[in-house]
Amino acid sequence: xxxxxxxxxxxxxxxxxxxxxxxxxxxxxxxxxxxxxxxxxxxxxxxxxxxxxxxxxxxxxxxxxxxxxxxxxxxxxxxxxxxxxxxxxxxxxxxxxxxxxxxxxxxxxxxxxxxxxxxxxxxxxxxxxxxxxxxxxxxxxxxxxxxxxxxxxxxxxxxxxxxxxxxxxxxxxxxxxxxxxxxxxxxxxxxxxxxxxxxxxxxxxxxxxxxx
Amino acid sequence: xxxxxxxxxxxxxxxxxxxxxxxxxxxxxxxxxxxxxxxxxxxxxxxxxxxxxxxxxxxxxxxxxxxxxxxxxxxxxxxxxxxxxxxxxxxxxxxxxxxxxxxxxxxxxxxxxxxxxxxxxxxxxxxxxxxxxxxxxxxxxxxxxxxxxxxxxxxxxxxxxxxxxxxxxxxxxxxxxxxxxxxxxxxxxxxxxxxxxxxxxxxxxxxxxxxx
Numbered sequence: 001x002x003x004x005x006x007x008x009x010x011x012x013x014x015x016x017x018x019x020x021x022x023x024x025x026x027x028x029x030x031x032x033x034x035x036x037x038x039x040x041x042x043x044x045x046x047x048x049x050x051x052x053x054x055x056x057x058x059x060x061x062x063x064x065x066x067x068x069x070x071x072x073x074x075x076x077x078x079x080x081x082x083x084x085x086x087x088x089x090x091x092x093x094x095x096x097x098x099x100x101x102x103x104x105x106x107x108x109x110x111x112x113x114x115x116x117x118x119x120x121x122x123x124x125x126x127x128x129x130x131x132x133x134x135x136x137x138x139x140x141x142x143x144x145x146x147x148x149x150x151x152x153x154x155x156x157x158x159x160x161x162x163x164x165x166x167x168x169x170x171x172x173x174x175x176x177x178x179x180x181x182x183x184x185x186x187x188x189x190x191x192x193x194x195x196x197x198x199x200x201x202x203x204x205x206x207x208x209x210x211x212x
Numbered sequence: 213x214x215x216x217x218x219x220x221x222x223x224x225x226x227x228x229x230x231x232x233x234x235x236x237x238x239x240x241x242x243x244x245x246x247x248x249x250x251x252x253x254x255x256x257x258x259x260x261x262x263x264x265x266x267x268x269x270x271x272x273x274x275x276x277x278x279x280x281x282x283x284x285x286x287x288x289x290x291x292x293x294x295x296x297x298x299x300x301x302x303x304x305x306x307x308x309x310x311x312x313x314x315x316x317x318x319x320x321x322x323x324x325x326x327x328x329x330x331x332x333x334x335x336x337x338x339x340x341x342x343x344x345x346x347x348x349x350x351x352x353x354x355x356x357x358x359x360x361x362x363x364x365x366x367x368x369x370x371x372x373x374x375x376x377x378x379x380x381x382x383x384x385x386x387x388x389x390x391x392x393x394x395x396x397x398x399x400x401x402x403x404x405x406x407x408x409x410x411x412x413x414x415x416x417x418x419x420x421x422x423x424x
Contacts, residue, residue, distance in 0.1 A: 037250045038331050038360060039352025064332065066358040087362060089301065089332035117359070119250050120276065120301035120330055139351035139374060140251025146278040147329070148250060150299060162351060168380050170407075195381075 013125050016093035020128025023100070024111065029058075030210050031111040033127050035151060036135035038117030041161040043069040044194035045135050046112050050076045052204055055211055058108040060099045062091040062116050069114065079104040090121040093128055109211050119148045131156040131210065138162040142171045145179035152183045157190065159203060164193040225337050228305035232340025235312070236323065241270075242422050243323040245339050247363060248347035250329030253373040255281040256406035257347050258324050262288045264416055267423055270320040272311045274303040274328050281326065291316040302333040305340055321423050331360045343368040343422065350374040354383045357391035364395045369402065371415060376405040 024031045036042045043061075050057055050073070058079040061070040070082035081099045083091060096113060105111065113129060115122045134155040136144060139162060145152045152158070158180055166173070173191070180189055188206060192199035236243045248254045255273075262269055262285070270291040273282040282294035293311045295303060308325060317323065325341060327334045346367040348356060351374060357364045364370070370392055378385070385403070392401055400418060404411035 037329070037352075038356060039249065039349075063359055065361050066355075068355055068358055087332075089330070116332070117249070118301070118330055118332055120299075120328070121333065137251075137351065139349065139377065140249075143278075143280055144250060146280055147275055149277050165351065165377065165380055168377055 010124065013093050016097060017126040017128040020093050020097055020100070021130075023097075024128060024130065027105055029105060029108060029111045030131075031113060031127070031129040032207075033113050033115060033122075033129035033132045034135060035115045035119070035122050035132060035155070036117060037119050037137070037140060040117070040135045040137040040140065041194050042114045042117070042135050043072055045159060045161060045192070046114060047072060047076055048194045048197070048200055049112070049204065049207065050078055052200060053110070053207065055110060055208070056108045057110040057112060058103055058105045060096060060103065060111065060113045062095070062114055064088070064116055079108065085116060089116055089118050090125050091115050091127060092125045096127045110207070119144075119151050123151050123154050133157045133159060135159045135161055138165045138171050139169055142173075142176040142179070145176070145183050149183045152180060152187075155184070155187060157188050157203075157206065158184075159190045159192055161192055161194055163191050163198060164196050222336065225305050228309060229338040229340040232305050232309055232312070233342075235309075236340060236342065239317055241317060241320060241323045242343075243325060243339070243341040244419075245325050245327060245334075245341035245344045246347060247327045247331070247334050247344060247367070248329060249331050249349070249352060252329070252347045252349040252352065253406050254326045254329070254347050255284055257371060257373060257404070258326060259284060259288055260406045260409070260412055261324070261416065261419065262290055264412060265322070265419065267322060267420070268320045269322040269324060270315055270317045272308060272315065272323065272325045274307070274326055276300070276328055291320065297328060301328060301330050302337050303327050303339060304337045308339045322419070331356075331363050335363050335366050345369045345371060347371045347373055350377045350383050351381055354385075354388040354391070357388070357395050361395045364392060364399075367396070367399060369400050369415075369418065370396075371402045371404055373404055373406055375403050375410060376408050
């Protein structure tokens with residue numbers, strides 16, 4: 001019975017995600033599901049991207065508690081809606097649909113959806129997004145693709161943030177790239193530092209291609 | 213019905229956790245549930261503690277996939293058993309009971325249980341432990357107590373790791389301490405660097421008191 005219930009939840013989510021996907025297409029939105037560990041830099045990447053991208057965006061901010069990220073995004077003068085999950089460990093498609101109803105998306109081309117900081121649970125809940133992006137970060141260590149293969153295999157891009165810390169930690173970039181390829185052979189890995197701006201141009205180029 | 217099932221699972225876990233707690237007492241084990249984000253340094257803290265602590269320990273290593281952490285701990289010549297959750301986002305009490313049956317705990321005084329890297333789900337599943345420790349890390353940022361109040365309020369100690377990175381990131385220690393106190397007024401915060409060894413003595417002193 002437990003397994004049946006879990007399947008019911010996932011089926012209901014998949015159906016809602018398909019409806020979201022159709023809605024995103026109708027609205028002309030490229031929806032990007034941004035996933036990461038706590039503190040890897042999802043909000044920093046979204047804000048750096050908003051500042052540098054010459055394409056209008058809207059943002060849905062998912063958090064378990066607090067509105068600090070949504071406030072930071074709103075300061076960039078883009079439409080933003082907060083989803084407070086009230087304890088839940090992931091966003092689901094129904095939450096995104098509700099948030100979308102409150103979001104001003106007219107004119108926006110990208111919709112960034114910042115998921116809850118968690119490398120495990122969000123993977124099971126598609127939101128209707130066109131692409132999934134994993135924000136990883138250097139201080140987490142170069143062994144993460146071995147330990148969280150589910151999320152590394154489920155994304156269309158890996159953004160490795162905080163490369164400015166490479167001189168200060170033990171992190172082998174070539175080992176990391178090799179481990180990522182081991183679980184997801186085709187995925188691009190963008191090395192960036194949201195703090196210094198290093199490498200963001202390549203990431204922005206990849207994003208622009210999605211909207212072209 | 214969904215809520216009923218969730219309650220069933222949590223009730224079953226609570227009962228198993230109570231049995232584990234009784235077993236730990238009978239075996240003379242102080243069980244420590246070590247929780248953190250991916251890459252905050254759970255394994256590093258356990259290994260640094262094993263090296264410096266003059267008290268015998270045993271270890272249960274929880275991971276979604278891979279055995280890299282268990283191998284690193286085994287290299288320290290302490291008894292260790294791996295729990296591979298096969299995708300699950302947290303350990304539960306039944307997993308720990310099964311692992312315990314395969315673990316050589318004779319003579320050990322501490323049992324460190326490394327949970328899955330996740331700041332959300334493990335909080336809901338007590339394992340029978342005597343104390344819960346959160347390993348946080350400087351590069352995750354000083355706002356984490358605001359965003360994950362559930363885990364910060366559920367632990368008996370916070371170990372803030374990677375203090376050697378303080379000169380290289382934006383992290384306000386006094387703000388962090390104040391935010392931690394906001395959700396858990398009494399909890400000690402140990403500032404350490406497993407890389408340099410800085411601050412470990414105070415953490416070890418606290419641990420020794422638990423075993424006294």
